[in-house]
Ligand SMILES: C[C@H](N)C(=O)N[C@@H](Cc1c[nH]cn1)C(=O)O
Ligand SMILES: [Zn+2]
């Protein structure tokens with residue numbers, strides 16, 4: 001691998017410049033006004049795939065969606081193949097080219113869609129830097145390196161890039177299920193690089209994800225916003241009702257208060273307990289990543305269990321409520337509260353939605369309000385756990401050992417990538433999560449970054465993983 005590593009090191013600046021190019025495309029899938037940029041990011045990837053000689057490039061259009069009162073096109077799911085020999089294994093890699101929203105005024109130190117590399121810290125800032133733009137483009141640089149060196153890729157590669165992961169992966173499952181026996185028929189294993197190391201020092205392989213069920217709770221009252229001096233105390237206020245209900249969903253120490261929600265959660269087994277020993281993780285890692293001392297649990301074990309294998313409920317925001325600086329004295333006419341539940345084995349999105357609806361219904365009735373409410377779950381996905389003994393994980397472990405001279409931690413992830421389970425079930429093959437970024441990268445947060453070290457060594461890791469997949473005993 002020496003020549004590949006040397007090539008990657010020699011082209012590191014170029015890879016960073018190209019990361020800057022993609023960070024500059026604000027491909028925010030959750031905002032209808034940004035949809036053209038999501039398409040532009042898809043077009044950028046397709047142009048690169050063509051340039052690198054990928055074949056059978058297909059853009060699957062999942063159809064349309066209703067978003068913020070508009071009907072808009074869903075961005076394409078891009079499939080492409082890089083064939084290297086029929087006798088070689090076929091690796092399917094998945095990633096997403098959309099990003100979370102970001103505004104400088106949220107607290108970013110630099111413009112979120114302009115890449116800034118801090119030479120003194122080695123950090124590369126920008127929305128999507130770690131989630132998931134550096135990882136997806138890294139697969140392309142691996143192919144490019146082999147080409148430049150005149151070497152055959154050790155495997156056949158299929159890429160599947162989507163532009164809706166941050167907004168529920170609309171339409172993706174159907175495409176995967178449809179293509180399982182066609183485009184994906186020769187796939188031997190799946191690799192996804194879309195999560196983070198447990199801490200900041202040690203690489204890991206990830207074998208579990210929580211599921212996610214997202215909710216919109218809309219409360220409507222008067223037909224228009226009202227003056228609180230004129231109407232305060234005389235009408236039922238939607239925001240007051242919403243605060244009452246949202247405050248009853250979860251306690252301050254993270255316990256979900258919806259009756260029945262814990263009933264299906266798998267019990268902790270003795271075998272599982274041992275997985276929480278000897279991990280390269282301390283509470284300081286969370287304090288560092290959150291830049292605070294606000295952790296709920298006193299031990300590493302309890303903290304990780306509540307991230308990996310117990311459900312959580314987070315409140316995200318309220319649409320329609322006044323949030324700007326100043327003291328506007330308005331009564332909002334309609335507000336939408338947003339919250340999500342991260343789910344674990346053996347919970348299902350269907351049962352969670354049923355329990356949430358029953359609870360909200362009961363709580364709303366108790367208010368005796370003349371306002372009306374609507375609750376919707378725009379997207380939901382199940383949790384996922386993999387078999388870490390499969391050759392896919394063995395190959396990845398060897399790759400980590402070669403690149404980083406250390407054995408990876410085996411981790412689960414608190415976040416969600418719902419398509420992981422779909423790949424596992426539809427293709428019947430091992431799915432592995434092989435993260436590039438660190439726990440303090442700030443994915444979804446302000447000042448998202450990836451360290452130059454993680455990006456460049458990450459490209460080497462992906463290349464080495466493909467070599468190991470080619471030779472590992474199956
Ligand atoms: C782990 C992955 N990089 C990620 O960020 N996934 C998102 C998926 C999602 C679900 N609803 C909205 N986005 C996440 O875990 O929040
Ligand atoms: Zn992601």
Ligand SMILES: [Zn+2]
Pocket residue numbers: 100131166443444
């Ligand atoms: Zn994300």
